[in-house]
Amino acid sequence: MGRASAHPGAALGCLTVADTVDGAALTAWVQEFARLVHEQRDALTELDAAIGDADHGTNLDRGLAAAVSALDTEAPADPAAVLKAVATTLIRTVGGASGPLYGTFFLRASSALGEGDGAALAVAMRAGLEGVAARGKAEPGDKTMLDALGPACDALDEALTANRPLDEALRAAAEGAARGRDATVPMVARKGRASYLGERSAGHQDPGATSATMLMEAAATALAGRG
Amino acid sequence: MGRASAHPGAALGCLTVADTVDGAALTAWVQEFARLVHEQRDALTELDAAIGDADHGTNLDRGLAAAVSALDTEAPADPAAVLKAVATTLIRTVGGASGPLYGTFFLRASSALGEGDGAALAVAMRAGLEGVAARGKAEPGDKTMLDALGPACDALDEALTANRPLDEALRAAAEGAARGRDATVPMVARKGRASYLGERSAGHQDPGATSATMLMEAAATALAGRG
Amino acid sequence: MKKLINDPANVVAEALRGIAAAHPELRVDHAQRVVFRDDAPVRGKVGLVSGGGSGHEPMHAGFVGPGMLDAACAGEVFTSPVPDQVVAATRGVDGGAGVLHVVKNYTGDVMNFEMAAELMAAESGTEVVAVVTDDDVAVQDSLYTAGRRGVGVTILVEKIAGAAAEQGLPLTGVAEVARRVNGNGRSMGVALTSCTVPAAGRPTFDLPEDQMEIGIGIHGEPGRRRVPLAPAREIAEMLVEPVLADLDFTGGDGVIAFVNGMGGTPLLELYLMYAEVAAILEKAGIGIARNLVGSYMTSLEMAGCSVTLLKADDELLRLWDAPVRTPALRWGA
Amino acid sequence: MKKLINDPANVVAEALRGIAAAHPELRVDHAQRVVFRDDAPVRGKVGLVSGGGSGHEPMHAGFVGPGMLDAACAGEVFTSPVPDQVVAATRGVDGGAGVLHVVKNYTGDVMNFEMAAELMAAESGTEVVAVVTDDDVAVQDSLYTAGRRGVGVTILVEKIAGAAAEQGLPLTGVAEVARRVNGNGRSMGVALTSCTVPAAGRPTFDLPEDQMEIGIGIHGEPGRRRVPLAPAREIAEMLVEPVLADLDFTGGDGVIAFVNGMGGTPLLELYLMYAEVAAILEKAGIGIARNLVGSYMTSLEMAGCSVTLLKADDELLRLWDAPVRTPALRWGA
């Protein structure tokens, strides 16, 4: 939970990332997220078929395509405006559980986004995570996207606190997300549609945790690539 | 079309059948018909599935079981009464095309049945055939039960005219029916449900011609066995 | 075979128990398997009797009630009722003004209704007129064949003739209206899957995942031809085009357009199909005066649909709009 | 995948075109995918808005009209509508007496309706109250879970609260009635087959020929357990027993018994199931005051059914009987 302000900036000795997390970088992040989800759309939908209603990939893909095209059209320069545009578009086009949840993630991230450096990004992501938790009333271990977002934010914070460069920190975040995603497999769902299955939900990977891992993967690829 | 009266009775030199075609014999015929249809029920239904509505075996089996049990209960001694009871039961319980058709067959046969000898049986069968033709307005070659009943009656008449014993005549009738049944395979149906298929009805054996062949087989087995 | 049934042999009898339990406004003769409106016979009114094989629900029992049928005979699945049933129904609805039989043109239905009429004629003074529906353009008509099947138009006949009877028309008038509806109506259907007759236990036909049957009836019989699965837009063309080719639908007071589901097709898809049909008709300059979209004449769980068009006139529209109060069609009452 | 569709991505938009074409008494906002009764907003009347994923037709658009909903929002297939849709619907039905949201308890539905209500609260004076339905006894309820799903009772809520609104009850009264219906209603469902989400292109789950899923919802999600296929009589027991175990249904003015088809189950089977349900209730000493049998809340082409029981009182029965005039439910009008 360490606020990002605990580490005042990127360390000397590595590239400063202060000017990398700008609007263009965030746009690249969302584009990469959209690309990954599009590529894995059917796989996401299939995960959702096993313990849900077979629409997670379709819904997110539709929403992220809309977000990318909104960013194309509006092309906001301000980083917070990028995240806000994404939030609004997702809320408008996704529906279901993941629409409000990812929408809230980006909305809160947008509001919390300060200076465009790695620390600000971590603050924003943590705010997004907390928004998701508040909106969905889920807790860690409920077998939801939170179970990927939580470890990702923790790893990010930890790496930045340890003054590791943003590249590495985002890679750690993505790895944290992936670990969290994998950890959802044995869980019995308590929130979302999978909770209706009771014990039968165990043994399946949560689709939302899977897409959330893509979100973090995308950050590692798109943002750190600029670091 | 030779009326059975064209040959005045069973020939000398073989067992006389004058007293064989009595109520009990006709009951045995219907029982044997019922047995064959029951045994082949699914096969009949499958033939009907290919060019009809998959109920011929079920319907006939239901009706004949009812006829057999009606004969058990009423046990009419009079041969015409046996055929009439069968007719009424089939009309009451079969439905579809084959209910009225087989019902009419037995009804007309009952009315036409004279003295209980082979000739009388041939007259009755011919009358039944004509009843089916009148009720169904079908002609030879339309791919219906008529295509089995017609050759069967012709063969029966011919054999009896040639003074062959009833055993042999009924065997010839059954063989005639079987030839007629087989000849329905290449036909394009013009009557009944199979006609809706147009050219697609060709290449399939007509279910009604198949059950009509069982009717004739049953006669050969049940009646001639007594000859 | 996956069905909500007990013994395949008892499906019809047990469903009739459910109909009786669900609809106190109907009276069910379980021995004869006839469903009556509970005030039948209605004195002085022409009685309307229909019936046919079961497996087409809501047709026909779902159309029994004021403004439509007085009685419906339920045969075994896909098997026309027997004459006794028709006789019982006819007797039960004879209010002194005669009885109209609405019969779909299938050999079995026609013969069983005919035999019933013969029995009635022999034993009673009830005047019976039969109207045989034969609207399916998938079937080539000819003097030498069984003729066209009665499909979707049957329901329009039952509604419109039912209204005519309710309004007091005499038997000849009701029969004339019924024949007019049949004469001005045409249908065509498509199946995406087969159905399974309970007693048969498996699908009547096999249809590969990428094929459909065009020109099907309502008994699971295969259609005229098997073609590759196509988008709804093209399917709508395949259904509407032969209907329009068979009868000139222009120049009346618009058509009643009826998109019917075969039992296993979701309403979502039926509405989508209706949009396609409406677009085709608009392009053809044919106005839609009324419509009906839903699964009204089904073929068990078959996926697919049929399109029926009825060239209407003022009188037919007025009768269509008249109150009806049945389990499956209800308005104005 | 065998469906009467064009592009899987356009199913909802195209079906809405069909709904608009088929029902001139409804007004469809195609941009927002909201179906309104055409005289909305009705001045002085509480507005009723519902909505949810598509693929459940006739729910919800088929329940729009006098005596029931004022508007329905159509989400993507099995995907709750987005807040904008709910906002548009709410605005469009606000006749000055406030608006009731009828929301089925699914995470997505609840959150999207919530966000819409937050937006409305921020920008306008429209009073919005949400009633969340959660009647599915297949789901174990707990403080720590998403809770029970809203299923069959939703339609009873829409009908009964719709009548209350039509009769002029204020928002608090309409909401109270809606909550009472939800509180007194319980449901349980079974699937014999899966459904196929158009965009997914293949069945959501595989179910062997001799198995069924007990305790399913309406989105093709698997159920609580997979058991061998059983006769209708036993299936009825499996559905009714947990419903009766969850609430005491004796002692009221009888129940409203609702046997709902999941989309691919023929009406013949639903009536048969209704007979079984009625027999069980009779044995349990529970009177059936009203009933509804049909495919009203579907799950695309899924085969199966659900049973909903509502413990009714005089007022609820009176509201149930009140006139309703919608595409899918209509009486007294």
Ligand SMILES: Nc1ncnc2c1ncn2[C@@H]1O[C@H](COP(=O)(O)OP(=O)(O)O)[C@@H](O)[C@H]1O
């Ligand atoms: N209450 C919740 N809090 C956080 N995440 C949730 C919650 N409910 C569901 N989710 C996430 O949403 C995912 C499902 O998203 P999606 O399939 O798009 O929505 P729906 O369940 O409405 O179809 C789940 O896999 C889960 O990760």
Ligand SMILES: Nc1ncnc2c1ncn2[C@@H]1O[C@H](COP(=O)(O)OP(=O)(O)O)[C@@H](O)[C@H]1O
């Ligand atoms: N008009 C007719 N004349 C003679 N036989 C006919 C006629 N129509 C049908 N059939 C016979 O009836 C058989 C079908 O019987 P069945 O399946 O019991 O009736 P349905 O077609 O009503 O389901 C056909 O195979 C054919 O032999």
Ligand SMILES: [Mg+2]
């Ligand atoms: Mg989902």
Ligand SMILES: [Mg+2]
């Ligand atoms: Mg048949």
Ligand SMILES: [Mg+2]
């Ligand atoms: Mg038949």
Ligand SMILES: [Mg+2]
């Ligand atoms: Mg969903």
